[in-house]
Amino acid sequence: MRVISGLWRWRRNPLRRATDLAEAWVALVALVLMAVAAPVAGCLAGAAAQDSLQRSVREQRHTRHLVTATVVRDLGEAPLDTDPDTTTARETRSRVLAAWTAPDGSHRHGRALADLKSPHAGDHFRMWTDPHGRITARPLDSPTATTHAVLAGIGAALLAAGLVEGGRRLTVWRMVRRRYARWDQAWERAGPDWGKAGTGS
Known part of the structure; x- marks a missing residue:
């Protein structure tokens, strides 16, 4: 919610910089990915683990x-x-x-x-x-296999959310570094004349 309000706040703000809006959009995309992609990744990983583990359960029942x-x-x-x-x-x-x-x-x-x-x-x-x-x-039983599959799904969802958050932080860090580099360049250009009488006239 704070991300959406941040986007709305920067919409027509005269102090808004391009990087401010970009950071807000990056945060919104990350939030959507965490809310949608992470659960989907967890469900897919859990389903794959469930299929594999239940197949192991059936095989072990026949061979043990x-x-x-x-x-x-x-x-x-x-x-x-x-x-x-x-x-x-x-x-x-x-x-x-x-x-x-x-x-x-x-x-x-x-x-x-x-x-x-x-x-x-x-x-x-x-x-x-x-x-x-x-x-x-003893052979793996079906409830234990299901528990392991659920844990695998939760782990995959948390990993996906962590990767998204890590990508967001890395992107914002690079934006801030770029912004600071631009500030340094601007100060270098203004530095020799800064504070002198008649500057800019």
């Missing part, structure tokens, strides 16, 4: 399988959680030596993270594997 594993031996509490998106802070996961049957029917064994507080040999737990039985992270 939940299998039941049996604890062979406890290896102690896991120092770090490998899947922070899907595990709450209250869940404790333990490292165990486990055996399981892969979706392709082969028998597997190895180290795994079990969501058991105090695992004992023979305890069962569920974990995600690929079709060949290799341990993998």
Whole structure:
């Protein structure tokens, strides 16, 4: 609103310089771009991220399988959680030596993270594997993918607005530099005679 009032104020002002009007127009264009282009960029980026992430969700649902594993031996509490998106802070996961049957029917064994507080040999737990039985992270779910897409859209909109504002500031800075250069030239021309009696007569 201040930009529009600024344009109106400079419309017929006798003190108006060409650069004043140009600065006001630059600010108005930047405002319109921030109000229109930034949301459009955010929507496009969010939609593209949503398509890509939902495609990943569908692929992971087909390539990752939940299998039941049996604890062979406890290896102690896991120092770090490998899947922070899907595990709450209250869940404790333990490292165990486990055996399981892969979706392709082969028998597997190895180290795994079990969501058991105090695992004992023979305890069962569920974990995600690929079709060949290799341990993998749980598949991305649709709501999480949508959340990431929304965040990507917001980030793209903020980035577009920042670029527009940066372009506006750079343009105004160059205009001011040019104005100061013209003032310096004018003072240099008037400098030798400035303040002397009879100057300009």
